[in-house]
Amino acid sequence: MAATGQLKPNQFLLEVAGMPGGERITACIQCGTCSGSCPTSYRMDYTPRKLLTMVRAGLKERVLQSEAIWLCASCYSCSVRCPRGVVITDLMYALKNLAIQQGFVPKKAVAYNFYSSFNRVVEDVGRLNERRLITRFALKTDPAKLIKFAPLGLKLLVRGRLAVFPPSLKNKKEFKRMIARGKGGGGK
Numbered sequence: 001m002a003a004t005g006q007l008k009p010n011q012f013l014l015e016v017a018g019m020p021g022g023e024r025i026t027a028c029i030q031c032g033t034c035s036g037s038c039p040t041s042y043r044m045d046y047t048p049r050k051l052l053t054m055v056r057a058g059l060k061e062r063v064l065q066s067e068a069i070w071l072c073a074s075c076y077s078c079s080v081r082c083p084r085g086v087v088i089t090d091l092m093y094a095l096k097n098l099a100i101q102q103g104f105v106p107k108k109a110v111a112y113n114f115y116s117s118f119n120r121v122v123e124d125v126g127r128l129n130e131r132r133l134i135t136r137f138a139l140k141t142d143p144a145k146l147i148k149f150a151p152l153g154l155k156l157l158v159r160g161r162l163a164v165f166p167p168s169l170k171n172k173k174e175f176k177r178m179i180a181r182g183k184g185g186g187g188k
């Protein structure tokens with residue numbers, strides 16, 4: 001369940017400052033170089049510069065519910081150009097982790113659901129399966145998209161660009177063990 005209410009400004013700032021990427025957040029001078037360098041900021045609800053101000057202002061709920069943190073493409077342009085050494089890319093990861101751990105991610109968040117659907121499909125079949133990905137993503141965000149995507153899906157099927165039963169991984173058991181080990185869940 002998503003947490004509600006707003007923490008005192010210093011509480012959220014301290015929480016973020018203690019995470020990898022957050023160490024130099026108070027050194028930000030709001031120059032905007034990060035936002036100007038960001039290839040995806042035009043789609044973000046809050047630019048990287050604004051997001052930093054919001055963290056410093058303690059706007060926990062708005063920051064952790066924002067779509068912006070999921071639109072970061074991890075290109076590091078902002079980090080290498082920041083004159084104050086703020087590693088914004090790592091900060092974005094820290095915010096994503098907090099959002100998941102503390103239940104702030106909106107249920108129908110588009111970018112988050114795309115990533116999680118992608119991961120789930122790869123974990124299930126050992127490789128990307130477009131049909132499963134789109135179906136899962138649409139069901140999680142907006143089932144009406146399935147109808148919208150249907151003509152395109154049919155066209156791709158007819159042209160052999162989309163397999164009805166795409167091949168699965170041969171040694172799925174070993175793959176699942178590997179994933180479990182990566183998640184720290186054992187899997188001998």
Ligand code: SF4
Nearest residue numbers: 028029031032034082
């Ligand atoms: S580039 Fe660095 S100093 Fe400038 S606004 Fe972004 S984080 Fe702050």
Ligand code: SF4
Nearest residue numbers: 038072073075076078
């Ligand atoms: S690392 Fe993320 S926030 Fe920074 S410039 Fe690239 S996409 Fe934008």
